[in-house]
Amino acid sequence: xxxxxxxxxxxxxxxxxxxxxxxxxxxxxxxxxxxxxxxxxxxxxxxxxxxxxxxxxxxxxxxxxxxxxxxxxxxxxxxxxxxxxxxxxxxxxxxxxxxxxxxxxxxxxxxxxx
Amino acid sequence: xxxxxxxxxxxxxxxxxxxxxxxxxxxxxxxxxxxxxxxxxxxxxxxxxxxxxxxxxxxxxxxxxxxxxxxxxxxxxxxxxxxxxxxxxxxxxxxxxxxxxxxxxxx
Numbered sequence: 001x002x003x004x005x006x007x008x009x010x011x012x013x014x015x016x017x018x019x020x021x022x023x024x025x026x027x028x029x030x031x032x033x034x035x036x037x038x039x040x041x042x043x044x045x046x047x048x049x050x051x052x053x054x055x056x057x058x059x060x061x062x063x064x065x066x067x068x069x070x071x072x073x074x075x076x077x078x079x080x081x082x083x084x085x086x087x088x089x090x091x092x093x094x095x096x097x098x099x100x101x102x103x104x105x106x107x108x109x110x111x112x113x114x
Numbered sequence: 115x116x117x118x119x120x121x122x123x124x125x126x127x128x129x130x131x132x133x134x135x136x137x138x139x140x141x142x143x144x145x146x147x148x149x150x151x152x153x154x155x156x157x158x159x160x161x162x163x164x165x166x167x168x169x170x171x172x173x174x175x176x177x178x179x180x181x182x183x184x185x186x187x188x189x190x191x192x193x194x195x196x197x198x199x200x201x202x203x204x205x206x207x208x209x210x211x212x213x214x215x216x217x218x219x220x221x
Contacts, residue, residue, distance in 0.1 A: 031207060043157075043200070043211040050207055058208070090157060101145050101204055105157040 002026050006091050006106035013081040013113045021076040021109050023091030029104075030096040032074040033058075034066060036087040037108075043090065049074055050096070081113045117141050120201050120212035128220055133188040135215045137201030140182065147209065148175050148186050149200040157200070160186070191219045 007022040023032065034046040045058030049068040063085060065077045074093075078085060091106040118139045127133060137146070148161045161168050161175040163184075168175050172191075177184040188195055196219050201212040 033208075040213075042213045043202075045208060048208065092157075101147075102159050102162050103147065103149075103202075103209060104159070105149075107156045 004091055004093055004104050004106040006089075006109050008109060009107065010110050011112070013078075013111065015082060015113060017081050018077070018079050019081065019111075020078075021089055021091075021111075023074045023076070023093075023106055024072055025074075025093040025104070026072060027093065027095075027104065028071070029093035030071075031094045032068065033092045033094075033103075034064070034074065034076045035090045035092065036060065036085075037090060038087050046076065046089075081111075083113045085111065086113045087111060117210050118201055118203055118212040120199075120215050122215060123213065124216045124218075126218045126220065127191055129192060131191050131219075133191050133195070133217065133219075135186045135199050135201075135217070137184045137186070137212055138182060139184075139201075139203045139210075141203065141205055141210070143203040143205060145204040146177055146184050147202040147204070148184075149202060151198045151200060151214070153197070160199075188217075193219045193221050195219050 004025045033048040035043045037043050044060045046064050047066040049055045052071040055066045067075045089109045092103045094103045121136045145164045149157050151157045163177050172189045174187040198214040198216050200214045202209040
């Protein structure tokens with residue numbers, strides 16, 4: 001199993017450009033999450049999905065959109081990047097039911113917006 | 115006030131010392147996670163627990179549901195234990211994270 005993978009690993013964008021981050025998991029997990037991690041702020045939830053075709057807003061959703069067209073993939077889009085979106089982005093997945101609540105994280109995407 | 119508070123925020127110790135990191139939370143939870151993140155690295159799940167105590171090698175995690183408190187202990191600490199340790203609590207479908215504790219073990 002590859003676990004949770006993220007594409008790309010690094011990206012530099014200019015203000016106003018758009019991009020899509022791809023998260024893929026091969027563990028048949030129902031739940032998937034996008035987080036951002038900033039120095040001194042800890043991990044903050046951007047959007048999440050509890051199943052194929054469903055998405056919901058997290059703590060810091062503004063400026064981001066997501067889609068979950070296939071169970072194994074969760075896409076995070078930035079339509080018009082801003083310097084405030086410079087961050088490290090982590091995707092994670094987990095099973096729906098206990099006791100399998102363990103969260104599996106992707107390796108992260110380091111995004112810089114200039 | 116954050117829903118999940120960790121202490122200390124930073125901890126420096128000598129190799130071999132016994133380490134304790136604390137996590138207090140203010141909400142009802144179904145599970146608590148301890149995660150590890152090495153510098154520049156990904157995030158790895160160390161423990162998930164909803165009651166009692168779990169042990170894995172030199173790491174021990176405990177939780178007291180009534181007091182809404184969890185501790186992560188490292189016995190015989192080693193420089194390779196240097197990392198950020200993150201406590202997270204599960205509320206329904208989501209995790210709420212603490213700020214993390216940066217641990218440095220000097221040889």
